[in-house]
Amino acid sequence: MNAAIRERRQTVQKEAVRQALEEATGFISATQLHQRINTEGTPIGLATVYRQLNALAESGHADTIPVPSGQLFRACEPGAHHHHLVCEECGTAVEIEPSDEEWIRDTAARHGFTVTRHILEVFGRCADCAAA
Known part of the structure; x- marks a missing residue:
């Protein structure tokens, strides 16, 4: 796959994760988000969802909390x-x-x-x- 196609695909997937997280009503697991995105028609791997969620959390655009089953995420405003x-x-x-x-x-x-x-x-x- 050439670099331009790969970059476009990554941008589409990144936007799909961000949008799905913003549409979630509360905290959600990466697995639940992955299922939602794929059901809506955007093919994406679970590892990509985890990478994008962790990048959003690191940039302050997502909250994350540990729970016994793993980690949950929620969209938030950075800095607040x-x-x-x-x-x-x-x-x-x-x-x-x-x-x-x-x-x-x-x-x-x-x-x-x-x-x-x-x-x-x-x-x-x-x-x-x-x-x-």
């Missing part, structure tokens, strides 16, 4: 620090603002730590999943 309530069943996520982030720094300082970063995700079941 935020936290989430996450439904463990359907992946729905709501951005939240903890009441006092100073508590994190104070707690760390009391134990001799200097905070370089933090991640706060609260997991549970959304109202729809709890009712089901």
